[in-house]
Amino acid sequence: MERKNFLKSLIIGAASTSVLAAACKKDDTASTTSTGSSSASTPPSSSNGCAVAPTETEGPFPTHTPASYVRSDITDGRTGYKLTVKIIILSNSNSCNPLANALVDIWHCDKDGNYSEYGGSGMQATDYTSVHFLRGRQTTDTSGLVTYTSIFPGWYSGRSTHIHVHVYNSSGTSLKVTQIAFPEGSGTALAQVNGYSKGLTGYTYNASDNVFSDSYATEIAAVTGNTTDGFVLTMSISV
C-alpha cells in the first residue's frame, strides 16, 4: 500500500504526497489560508476524519520544458527583410576567449518600429503587450556563438536602428546589457531597407543617438547582404 501511494504522488497535480491508503484513520486537517503557505494539496477532512485519496492512473510524468523565449527563429509572423544575426560572446576575464554556455537574449522592434510586450501608452500606441515577437534566447556554443533568424528592424522616433542584447551566465546572472548599432551610408543595409514604408525622414542617425553617440564605433555590427537574399549581421560582444 505504501509503494502504491508513493507512485500516485508522482502524478501531475495529484494531491498531497502525505496521503496514505489508510487515510480514513488519519485526521488530515486542511491547510490554512496564511500567506506564505504552500498549495492546498492536503485533502481536507470531513467531519468524521476521513479524507479522499487521489486515485488515478499514473502519468504522464512532467518533463523539463524550456521557456518559449528559447528559439532561434524569432520572426514570429512579423514581415520584413530576412536578417540572420550572429553574435559572438567573448570573456574579458579570460583573454577575450569565447564564452560558452552564456544565455543571450535579443529583442528589437518590427518594421513599423513597434515592440512586443509593450503598447497602449504614449511610448507606443499599438498594444502588443501580450505577444512576444522578435524576442529570443540562445545559449552560446564552444565558439561563443549564438545565431538567430529575424527580420531587419524598423525604426522609431528618437533612436537609430538597433538590436537589444542581454548576456547572462548559465545561472541567469546578468553579465552585460547592450545594444547593437547598424552601419550607415550609401550602399549599407540600412540604406537599402530605407526604413521600410516609413522612409528615413526624421531618422536619428548613430552620431545623434543618445545611446550610441559617444561610443558607436565599438557597438556597430558588420552587416552584409541585400533585400533579395536577406542580410547577415555579425557582432562580437565582450563581457
Next chain:
Amino acid sequence: MRIITLCYRKVIDVNSTKPWDKLVFESSYLEFKMQAQNFSQHTRLTSYAQLVNNIPGAHQLSARVLPAINGYIHQLNNVVPDILNNVGIRSLRFDNYQLEIINSDINDKIRHQIAINFYTPPLVWHDSVGEYLLLSPYQPDATADNEAITNLIQVQPYLNICSLKTI
C-alpha cells in the same frame, strides 16, 4: 439556475515537493531573475516588491515570466491540478490561467513564491451537500429535463467561487 466559475489559486514556492511544482518553481525563478535584471540595472533593488514599488514598468514582470511556464501548463491538458472530486479524481477543467508573482528576489531563490490561478469554464451550481458543491458543466442548449453529469467538489482553502450569474 446559478452559473459559477471556480478558481483555484495554486501557490508554488520553495516548500513545494511535487515534481511538476518543482519544475515550475525552478523555471519561473530563473526567468524572474533574468527579466528582473532588465529593471534593476543601475539600482540596488533586488526584490520583486522593491522593483514593483519603485520601477515603472516592473509590474510587467508576471507577464514576462509567463512564457517560461506555458510549456508546463500545457502538460496539464487543461485539468486543474490538486483539486479532487469526492471519488478521488481531478474532475475540474480550466480554460484560462494567470501567473502571479507573489514574492521573489534576484539574489535569493528561497524568497521566490508564485501563484498560478486556474479558472474553470462556467459550471452549474445545482446544490450544496454539506461542505460540497454539486456541479456540472454549463451547457446553454441543454433542456431542463436532461440528466446532468455532476461532481461533488469540497469547498476548500485556495478554491474560490469567482463569478456568479443567475439565469
